[in-house]
Amino acid sequence: MTAVDIAVEGPEEARATATRASEPRGPKPRRLSIGRIGIYAFLLVSALFFLVPLYIMIVTSLKGMPEIRLGHLFNLPAEPTIQPWIDAWLHACTGRDCNGLSPGFANSMKITIPSVLVSIVCASINGYALTYWPYKGANLLFGLLIFGAFVPYQVVIYPLIIGLSTVGLFATLPGIIIVHTIFGMPILTLLYRNFYAALPVELFKAARVDGAGFWQIFFRIMIPMSVPITTVAMILQVTGIWNDFLFGVVFAGRSYWPMTVQLNNIVNTTQGVREYNVNMAATILTAAVPLAVYFISGRWFVRGIAAGAVKG
Amino acid sequence: MASVSIRKLGVSFGSFQVLRDLDLEVAAGEFIVLLGASGCGKSTLLNAIAGLLDIDAGQIWIGEKNVTWEEPAHRGIGMVFQSYALYPRMTAEGNLTFGLKIARVPRDEIERRVKFASELLQIEPILKRRPAELSGGQRQRVAIGRALVRDVDVFLFDEPLSNLDAKLRTELRVELKRLHQRLGKATMIYVTHDQIEALTLADRIAVMHAGVIQQLDTPHVIYHKPANRFVAGFVGSPNMNFRTGRIVDADGPVFEGKGIRIPLAGYPWINGHQAGQEVELGLRPEHIAIHGDLANRHEAEVELVEPMGPETIVWCRLAGETLSVRVEGESDIAAGARLPLGFPVERVNLFDAQTGLRL
Numbered sequence: 204m205t206a207v208d209i210a211v212e213g214p215e216e217a218r219a220t221a222t223r224a225s226e227p228r229g230p231k232p233r234r235l236s237i238g239r240i241g242i243y244a245f246l247l248v249s250a251l252f253f254l255v256p257l258y259i260m261i262v263t264s265l266k267g268m269p270e271i272r273l274g275h276l277f278n279l280p281a282e283p284t285i286q287p288w289i290d291a292w293l294h295a296c297t298g299r300d301c302n303g304l305s306p307g308f309a310n311s312m313k314i315t316i317p318s319v320l321v322s323i324v325c326a327s328i329n330g331y332a333l334t335y336w337p338y339k340g341a342n343l344l345f346g347l348l349i350f351g352a353f354v355p356y357q358v359v360i361y362p363l364i365i366g367l368s369t370v371g372l373f374a375t376l377p378g379i380i381i382v383h384t385i386f387g388m389p390i391l392t393l394l395y396r397n398f399y400a401a402l403p404v405e406l407f408k409a410a411r412v413d414g415a416g417f418w419q420i421f422f423r424i425m426i427p428m429s430v431p432i433t434t435v436a437m438i439l440q441v442t443g444i445w446n447d448f449l450f451g452v453v454f455a456g457r458s459y460w461p462m463t464v465q466l467n468n469i470v471n472t473t474q475g476v477r478e479y480n481v482n483m484a485a486t487i488l489t490a491a492v493p494l495a496v497y498f499i500s501g502r503w504f505v506r507g508i509a510a511g512a513v514k515g
Numbered sequence: 516m517a518s519v520s521i522r523k524l525g526v527s528f529g530s531f532q533v534l535r536d537l538d539l540e541v542a543a544g545e546f547i548v549l550l551g552a553s554g555c556g557k558s559t560l561l562n563a564i565a566g567l568l569d570i571d572a573g574q575i576w577i578g579e580k581n582v583t584w585e586e587p588a589h590r591g592i593g594m595v596f597q598s599y600a601l602y603p604r605m606t607a608e609g610n611l612t613f614g615l616k617i618a619r620v621p622r623d624e625i626e627r628r629v630k631f632a633s634e635l636l637q638i639e640p641i642l643k644r645r646p647a648e649l650s651g652g653q654r655q656r657v658a659i660g661r662a663l664v665r666d667v668d669v670f671l672f673d674e675p676l677s678n679l680d681a682k683l684r685t686e687l688r689v690e691l692k693r694l695h696q697r698l699g700k701a702t703m704i705y706v707t708h709d710q711i712e713a714l715t716l717a718d719r720i721a722v723m724h725a726g727v728i729q730q731l732d733t734p735h736v737i738y739h740k741p742a743n744r745f746v747a748g749f750v751g752s753p754n755m756n757f758r759t760g761r762i763v764d765a766d767g768p769v770f771e772g773k774g775i776r777i778p779l780a781g782y783p784w785i786n787g788h789q790a791g792q793e794v795e796l797g798l799r800p801e802h803i804a805i806h807g808d809l810a811n812r813h814e815a816e817v818e819l820v821e822p823m824g825p826e827t828i829v830w831c832r833l834a835g836e837t838l839s840v841r842v843e844g845e846s847d848i849a850a851g852a853r854l855p856l857g858f859p860v861e862r863v864n865l866f867d868a869q870t871g872l873r874l
Contacts, residue, residue: 403598403600405596405597405598405599405600405673406600406602408562408565408567408587408594408596408600409594409596409600409601409602409661410602410613411566411567411586411587411588412565412567412587412588412592412593412594412614413588413613413614413617413661413665414586414587414588414589414614414617414618415588415613415614415617419617423602423613424602424604427603427604427605428603428604
């Protein structure tokens with residue numbers, strides 16, 4: 204409409220502009236279509252779905268018990284206090300001990316760090332050997348390993364208990380580390396094998412011609428190239444092992460119960476008052492490590508997954 | 516100086532036999548090109564020479580040494596790959612020195628060799644850069660340098676120019692030839708599917724097909740006297756023109772095909788022939804005459820003209836079949852014209868229709 208008006212009334216230049224505006228030229232104008240609105244609406248709802256519980260957890264953990272009893276779930280704390288957090292960390296009771304979550308945090312660290320390192324070292328060597336040094340039955344072994352990823356954990360727990368207790372490692376720190384390493388092996392080996400298989404095989408050949416052996420190629424050529432996939436493996440393992448409850452409660456033994464088990468014991472205490480604020484604080488504290496890992500390395504995580512996806 | 520000798524080599528992948536009873540003698544200092552389409556076994560042969568795959572049968576000798584069971588690094592070879600295969604996390608210099616450091620070559624000797632190779636290939640300014648920061652041509656130079664610093668007598672090239680763009684490929688091709696001349700004593704085995712590379716670089720070409728060397732000879736003989744129908748059809752662009760027909764006897768042997776008749780007096784026979792024999796006649800586009808005395812004159816209709824600058828390809832129709840003729844670039848032949856053609860008998864190639872062998 205306006206274009207026509209200008210064309211009729213306006214001088215020469217205006218008419219030229221009018222034609223230019225009506226003809227497709229330059230970047231295509233973006234329009235907000237119904238589909239796009241739908242997508243944004245869906246994203247918003249999804250975000251709220253996950254963020255509202257987190258919001259409630261945070262505000263509750265900052266309230267005193269009298270305020271919580273009023274029942275205004277969504278209200279911001281009237282008298283903010285960090286006492287619940289201190290209690291959760293140092294004083295909350297798990298059964299008879301009232302040392303809070305801090306011993307669990309230390310245990311989880313002692314379990315997670317070595318488990319992650321050992322499993323990643325083993326899996327990367329596995330993946331490298333399976334890709335570049337195929338031996339008789341290598342494919343069968345790889346198939347069996349992958350099959351292991353589909354075996355429900357509960358099925359193998361009892362045999363594992365017997366096995367570990369036979370060698371005297373049941374309910375010890377090395378025991379739980381071994382268990383985590385074993386269960387991380389299928390998925391991590393798959394990850395590394397596919398990553399190495401996607402690299403040009405000529406790289407390996409060139410290194411052979413240069414006289415490098417099994418370990419030299421691994422350490423000098425492959426490891427420096429494995430940063431993206433190792434980031435992915437690290438994130439998977441840190442979150443997986445940190446969040447683990449089942450293996451921790453079964454294999455770690457009382458003295459090495461990880462944070463998740465202690466959190467469960469705090470939250471599910473049946474005696475006394477149920478301290479919602481302390482429970483919320485304790486839960487957030489337990490989830491803090493995987494959350495931090497995601498926030499810090501999420502960018503690399505996506506990049507690593509994408510790198511593998513494009514090449515594979 | 517090192518010769519390479521392949522004796523009765525057999526290689527298979529699973530139940531598929533890629534190479535069988537393959538013999539190849541490469542003289543010291545020779546530039547030999549293995550030419551063939553993909554899947555013909557040329558890269559397999561090269562990898563077998565390098566020791567990068569397991570062989571089933573036969574021997575490989577390099578120099579005076581039987582290296583059949585040797586590790587790749589101990590065979591006295593350097594290798595250049597199509598994808599460059601540079602170590603991505605090392606600088607160009609790191610790539611050059613990696614193998615030397617593993618072999619515990621003394622530091623000053625490493626420096627000397629890197630200096631020699633980088634000067635020869637003009638890569639001194641880029642030695643501190645990572646492969647990702649190099650152009651394709653620079654990467655391939657570094658890859659060649661990595662083979663050079665090994666101070667070996669035999670160089671293996673696996674389609675080293677195939678990943679480069681056309682212009683760069685021509686440049687590096689010339690440089691490779693110059694490199695071979697300068698090194699003097701280096702034996703080079705070069706795998707390619709590009710016949711121009713083969714014809715320009717090689718002292719001798721081995722044309723391979725289905726795991727068998729079809730012909731092993733100088734580029735000139737390969738091009739002008741192909742040993743069989745496959746070689747004749749594979750080398751040359753546009754393709755050699757082929758006509759099926761038979762030899763008839765009319766005061767001496769005469770080739771008779773559909774709409775074409777060429778008396779064969781003066782043909783350089785290398786094999787016996789008889790009247791009535793089914794044969795295939797081949798004639799290269801540039802050997803069909805359009806000027807002067809037209810021997811065995813035939814007339815064809817011009818269908819299409821492709822000017823290429825220095826030359827023009829004229830596509831004609833003769834007795835219902837297409838025929839390509841290479842003429843000079845300034846030619847003014849137009850589509851639709853009738854063109855008298857001459858078929859000089861001394862340029863003709865005859866192949867037995869059954870065996871495909873040159874007659």
